[in-house]
Amino acid sequence: MKKIIISFVAFLMVITSFFLFFSEASDESRNEAIESALVKSMDETKKEKEKIIRLLSKIPQEINKNRYGLTSLSYSPDGRIFTVQAIDSNSIKNQKNIEKIIKHNAGEMAFENFEMKFIALDSDRVTKQEDNKLIELNTVLKIATEYLKEKGYDHFSSGITESTLEVSIEVSNGNLVNKDELEKQLAHVIFSNTNLNFEVSLREKDKSEMEDQLWQPIFEVIREETEKEFDEYRGFAYSFHPEPLQIIIKTNIESPKLFGKSKKQVKRIVNYVDKIIELKFNELAIEKIPYTVIVRDKNNKTLR
Incomplete structure (x- = not known):
């Protein structure tokens, strides 16, 4: 009987070790997949920003070359909108020509899915x-x-x-x-x-203001990449006081009705933000400081 018990315990230990091994291997494989997808997404975001910079430089040159009355051209990632500021209302008559120039240049750079807005300065014209x-x-x-x-x-x-x-x-x-x-x-x-x-x-x-400045590139990537990855994303905030640094991800996740599903999604968001920070730390070579990731539901209640 004693031999049977010992054999059974040994069998349980083997099975437990087996599951632990494959669980760890699965977690490692999942982390590698997240990192690979994240690196690709960050690279795509970087390339799109480079396109926008080139467009904001090239388009005004072409518009002014044709004397269409442009004072400035800006771009907002929220809504993906190019805003054209014209010298006065008379310059708006060139709107279709300006639109053609923007679309042509954007097409050459494969920049798609954007809108255009026109503003006439008139009385606000700079003297x-x-x-x-x-x-x-x-x-x-x-x-x-x-x-x-x-x-x-x-x-x-x-x-x-x-x-x-x-x-x-x-x-x-x-x-x-x-x-x-x-x-x-x-x-x-x-x-x-x-x-x-x-x-x-x-x-x-002071020290906290300098840390704030150093972290801005990381905050920017967190905002961009979490919004791209998670449909539930609705906003971002942070606070250095009280310590540790609080990184807050606002979501539209329901709570607690579907908490089983919500809990998994919250964990995914936290892991994703952790991975972004890890990658940016290595890239920027800045001093690591303690931080915590806080996820809030649609009613601003803390889920994690």
Whole structure:
């Protein structure tokens, strides 16, 4: 009897090992399939972005060459819409010719399934005086940023408020040494070169702001690829506070009526986002930080 029990236990151990082996092999195979499909999808997204950049460069050149009255051309991925801003309502008479140019160039690059929208500026038309003012303000920012680079500060964002003549600049490396003195020096440099008396405000980004900036390329890919892969996707959000970083995927998943099915889909979404982050970490070579993926249902209740 003892031998029978030992043999049965041994048999159960063999069967368990067998299932564990094939389960692990199945999981590994599934992960490899997800990674392969994801890499392909990310590559397709990258190529489409490159097409859009080329189109936004080439189409305006051709439109302006024909003097069709274009002021700008933009593209929105939401709805896949090209927006044409015409100089005035008279320029809209060239709409069909502009449409032909857009369709022709898009066709050459195999860019499909898009719409076009036309806007006439009319009373909002930029005057020559406003053009000169914009050039003047851009000159001020250029002088400020070049001066800060000479002082060893780079990777900063900047803004300018004309009404209060204030230049605001955020630096992101090194300690902001002698802030007050540096602001005075920079204001003097701007005045010496432009004869404009601006007040300068300097601020150094903290660690969380810098992490936010580093993660933006990853967030962009998460938004793009989860929307492409999951019909239930309806939005994206993130928060660095409280720690760890929270990556929030908003969905139209029902809960809890069909929770069995929902649970599997939630797991798929989490695994997909994890794989995106893993791939982008390797590509961007940035420091890894703890994070959690949160999936919300159609009523914004947390499913995971």
